[in-house]
Amino acid sequence: MTDDRLSAYRSRRNFRRTREPQPVERPRRRAGGRRFVIQKHDASTLHYDFRLEVDGVLVSWAVPKGPSTDPSDKRLAIQTEDHPLDYAGFEGCIPSGEYGAGTVMVWDTGPYRNLRARKGRRSKSMEASLEDGLVEVWLDGGKLQGGYALKRMRGGDRPQWLLIKMDDEGADARRNPVSTEPDSVLSGRSLSRIAREEGEDDD
Ligand code: MN
Numbered sequence: 001m002t003d004d005r006l007s008a009y010r011s012r013r014n015f016r017r018t019r020e021p022q023p024v025e026r027p028r029r030r031a032g033g034r035r036f037v038i039q040k041h042d043a044s045t046l047h048y049d050f051r052l053e054v055d056g057v058l059v060s061w062a063v064p065k066g067p068s069t070d071p072s073d074k075r076l077a078i079q080t081e082d083h084p085l086d087y088a089g090f091e092g093c094i095p096s097g098e099y100g101a102g103t104v105m106v107w108d109t110g111p112y113r114n115l116r117a118r119k120g121r122r123s124k125s126m127e128a129s130l131e132d133g134l135v136e137v138w139l140d141g142g143k144l145q146g147g148y149a150l151k152r153m154r155g156g157d158r159p160q161w162l163l164i165k166m167d168d169e170g171a172d173a174r175r176n177p178v179s180t181e182p183d184s185v186l187s188g189r190s191l192s193r194i195a196r197e198e199g200e201d202d203d
Pocket of ligand 1: 041048
């Protein structure tokens with residue numbers, strides 16, 4: 001199951017060249033519930049990869065402008081291939097010539113909850129929410145807190161969704177964490193410092 005879902009991830013990468021994690025046979029269960037991660041990725045164009053742990057993989061979207069804390073902003077989120085769980089801790093450089101070449105930073109991470117999981121018949125699992133094209137999650141991150149909705153606008157090969165902050169105590173139209181909190185939530189490093197310390201020149 002997990003293996004099938006990661007075939008697109010595996011087929012795009014040469015693991016002798018990249019330090020990105022290789023999918024493991026049996027993903028380990030993490031303590032403390034399911035996690036989200038947002039990776040800032042300085043590839044051909046800078047974007048933010050928003051990933052949610054669902055059913056043993058990281059379901060993933062590329063968000064060109066990154067997440068907003070303003071509920072009136074709708075941020076385009078293009079669904080990309082599922083990633084292995086171990087990817088959530090990856091910070092470093094993907095070598096030039098490889099798929100997604102560039103520097104990756106863990107911009108924010110933490111546990112999340114499925115807001116559509118309720119008692120009774122209207123409860124929706126994350127899997128059902130993804131199928132429906134409506135995902136509602138509560139993030140407990142270092143930078144982002146509160147509800148976020150993902151709404152699918154268009155299907156196909158690279159489904160297009162919108163990432164929207166829900167109106168709750170984590171909402172704040174005056175904050176702009178993408179620009180005011182640019183560094184890694186894990187290591188405190190900037191993209192350029194990660195590139196310097198983990199770049200190909202060090203090999
Ligand atoms: Mn990316």
